Amino acid sequence: MIPRPLTHSSAPVLEFEAFRELLRGYAQSELGSARVRELAPSADREWIEREQQLASEIRGYIRAAGRFDFVGLTDATKLIQKARIRGAALEMDEIRTILLLAERAAEWREILISPPVMREPWKAVEDLSSSLADFREFLRYFSNKLLPDGSLDDRASSELHRIRREIERQKRHIQSSLQSFLRKLSDEGTAQEELITIRGDRFVIPVKAEQKRRVNGVVHGASSSGQTVFVEPMETIEQNNDLVRLLEEEQEEIRRILAEMSRRIGEQSENLLFALYVLAELELQFAKAKFAQEYECVAVKFLADGGEDVLVLEKARHPLLERNLRPKGIAVVPMAMHMDARHRQIIISGPNTGGKTVSLKTLGLLALIAQAGVPVPADRAELPIFSSVFADIGDYQSIEQNLSTFSAHVTNIDLISHTAGADSLVLLDELGSATDPEEGAALAVAIADYFRQIGCLSVISTHHTSLKVYAANTEGVLNAAVGFDEQTLQPTYELRVGVPGASAGINIAKRLGLNSTIIEASKRQLSNQAQDVAKFLDRLHAELRAASDERASIKRTEEELVRERKRLEAEGQKEQREKIRDLEKKLDGLLHDFEYQAREMVQAVQDRAAQQKLSKDAERRIAKMRREFREQFDNSVVAHATGADQGDPNARPELVKHVSEGDRVKLRSMGREGKVIKRLGADLFEVEIGVMKMKVPREDIAEVTSRPSANPVAAARAKGVSVSLVSDDLSSPIELNVIGQNVDDATREVERFLDKAFLAGMVQVRIVHGSGMGILRRALRTYLKHHPHVSNVVEPPQQEGGNGATVVELKV
CATH class of the missing domain: 1.10.1420.10 (MutS, DNA mismatch repair protein; Chain A, domain 3)
Incomplete structure (x- = not known):
């Protein structure tokens, strides 16, 4: 696709050719270097966006540790066309040049088939490369026929x-x-x-x-x-x-072989020419991506017509200036510029060497770079598509053409005025200079207003106060100032949009040590209005510097507060996690004690039938209590950790004042009811929950659910009547089937089964696990041999299951 070029471009003035030379340094081959030399800005939105996307995708490929070797590739177009001629025979070196092209194309095709893992897809790269031919059969014909020294192999x-x-x-x-x-x-x-x-x-x-x-x-x-x-x-x-x-x-035989090889190349000429185009484009994209990576560039977003913003640059840098300053260890001061639909013209003022010209050149060059499909060195870049980019920058004095500097500027501005349109970018440096100040100022205001009226984006630098006043009083125009530190007499290169700049020529001359008599005389020559304007601008910039310093101080304070808050949050979370871990440990210990006491009471029962009834009932109660206890604990811990308990009346209730022996109370820690057996102190009670007794502080008692007189069971017990719950299940199975389960699940089933059988007083049980590959059988028998309730493990006779079952003898 051939892109539509700009109708006019001041590329030489804006040093676009020097940028291309910078970009050529990232090319590996003559093919890529030649493609970079052809790079030019375009006005074709579709082509520009496609090129920006290609560069971004290749940059992602490089970030994913992707590499590709372009070394040795050259423009083989003429050689491929020569191979098309019937009877033509290419030289050995020429054939090797074409084979290198085919090999690289085949390698890239393989990468397309199996690309590295990247954060974003590379659709544009696939669209560019998808029509590459498969050269494997073509290359196979040439394999083992060419030697590394460029001669033909005997084979x-x-x-x-x-x-x-x-x-x-x-x-x-x-x-x-x-x-x-x-x-x-x-x-x-x-x-x-x-x-x-x-x-x-x-x-x-x-x-x-x-x-x-x-x-x-x-x-x-x-x-x-x-x-x-x-x-x-x-x-x-x-x-x-x-x-x-x-x-x-x-x-003669060598000539015949070379002619045959040339014929084969001619048959693949269309595929080879396309591969040459693709590889040249790819190397251009690799060069752009490497440049973007080294200069911390960003892909440009191109704004549509009719939007609120028409130009946004944040922390933009001139790439050539950055290249020149890097070896000296000097960082480029970035530039920010924002223009919206209501303000399409900026007047930049300020002292000499303050960075006015650099700002114009940065904007102009970045616009050309962006429309050439290259990412720009900035943190954010949003630009329109310009049909033309004009720049009047520098000294155009020409002795040969008998033009003074002023005449040359006027000639150039005249050309721009007749060519620029609403979608043009116009950059004018030191407008109105090199002639009588008063006439120059009037001419500068007229020129600026002309470009404002035609609606183009224009940025103008000046020293004329008239232009600053024009910008302040004219709708659609913004003042901007470049910074200058009068203490160090050094420019800050910072562009401030919204305020005019002070030229500060007399102040700079004074600080440089110019004769004080001359300084005073020069001040007397200034009109009262000029002195007032100079004083106002000096005061304004001093206030701006103070405000900027204050903002920086506030920002540092905010950052410190954020860091301190994060530190405190981290410490609080750590402390909370430690408390939760301690609480979990206490819970586990409590559950173990509870289970131990419950089983001890069951084992103390002498009657076999009663033992069977109580053991099963106790097991069910233990499991239910463990589950409810764990749920209550988890809910409490999660609610406290997340703050969900704030505002909950039960989260931090008042202490229950009246608690007496025999009361039924609800415990916060357990979420269950228990009976107060004994008062152990002013705020400490012994509470019974089922078969478990525990010491409970007053703050753990959520409420008194009933008093002794209101509880019929308690009243009955008070009169000496025994009340108990007995399960109707009087039997326990003597066989467990775990066929089809994995080792972990089967082991847990067997553990529960043995506990019940042991509590039921059984002497022998049978576990059916199946034969299979023997994995489950071996695992279970190993586990059973070390179980505390098991006295012996026996394999039953074949008629009773053989190795598909295991008989377990329990301790009496």
Whole structure:
């Protein structure tokens, strides 16, 4: 997709080319570097948003530890087109260039199939890459045919393999013949040295120049000193001829193989060209993502027409300025700017070197970067889509064109005035300067008001008081000031929107030590109005600095309060958790004591039948009481921990005043009723709940539910009548079936079963667990052998279950 370019752009003035050079530093290959050089801002919203999304998705891929190697890729478009020509044969290096492209495309396709885990999907990347062809079969054809040094492997074809074997055999035969000939010449003193060399694909031997007539053969040259000539003996001329013929056959076969490889590449030309486009785009996105990561950039949100906000920048930074200051250890002061639908023009004023020009260049460059699809260095960036970006910044004086600085500015502003529209961004630096101050001020106000009326976004820097007054009195225009510390004589580069800036030229000159006589004279030259304005602006900025300092102090205090509150909350939660743990420990101990006392009372009963009745009844009561006790405890702890008990009259009630022996009372800690057996002190009572007796403080008594006279059971007991509850269940099963249960569930069932059987006075019971793989059988028998109620574990006969059951003998 070819994006629609801006109708006009002051990219050179705003240093967009320097930014592209910065971005090129993140490219790995010539292919990516060339793609970055082509990058340009666009006015096409769909393309811009797609590019911003691609950069964000690749940034997420990099954050997920994703990597990709683009090294070595080049623009192979011409080579691929050459391979389309019938009969054309690419060189080996050219084929290797195309194969590298196919390999990288295949690798990226594999990543698309199995991407790393990322926080957000990468739909834009998938849309870009989804049509990549599968090059595996194509690459398989070339595998084992190319060597790392760029030559063809012998396995490139059977004919090439045969020819090369013949060549090696012929070389060995020639070398053998020449070795014999050399030894003979050495004995005669004719050979220079026993060395065989090659001249023009023919094997020769070195012979002393004065002895060359004694060797019958063809001379193929001499050494640089002239003392040695290289002779091909007549005995090997025919052998060398055969070698040359074989070498020619080898080259012919290589040309045939390269032509076949080129034909294969030509068949894949469309897929390869698309892969080249995708990889170039991907490397551009990787470069943008790496830049965004290093410069802490944010994806730009593009505002629609008709919204309340038209431009929002928070903590925006000029990337080139940041690059230059980083090596010096200096941090860039970020800029903030906000324009809404009612205020589309800003007048920036303030002292020289305060950062007015930097603010204009930052805004202009970030607008171009954003519309080139690149994230911008800022914490927040919301911008419209500009159809054109104009900037009149710097000194345009031209001797060749006979233009003064003022003339050049006027010429440039005239072009802007005839070209800019409502969707343009106009940046004007030092408007109205370089001419008579009074006329320049009048001209500056007229120019500013012209751009306000056509509705474009415009930001103008100036020293003219008239423009500051114009901004203060004109609807839709905002004053802004750049900061300057008069104590240190250093700019703060902070942009404050809403107030005009003071030029402070006389004050700066005074602090720099200019002659006091001159300073006083300059003050007298100022009109009363100018002096009043200067004093007002000085006082206003002093108050702003004080307010800013106060806000910073309040913010620090708030942060300290937040930290202290969090610390106290953490300590309170820790203390609460410790109290809950202590309470749980006490509960567990209480439950264990209760169970122990209950079982002791059951075991004390001598009568077997009564024992059976009471044991089952006690077990049921124990289980019910444990469940109700735990629920009551959990509810109480949770309500107290969450504050749900606040306002509950039962959460912190008044102490019950009158508690007497025999009263039925409800306990807060248990959530159950009990009987007061005895008063142990002024605020301590012994309370009976079922078979359990406990010491209870007065604050644990929620209420007195009944007095002795109102309780018929208590009245009966007072008259000596015994009242008890007896279960009708007089039997206990002698067999338990746990087939199909897991080990944990079955073990819990067996434990309850043995307790009941033991309390019932049984001597022997049977547990059916099935055969299966034997896991449950082994686990249960191991558990039973160590159980305190078990005296012996026996496997029954086969007719009674065999290894599918276990007989348990209980202690009497």
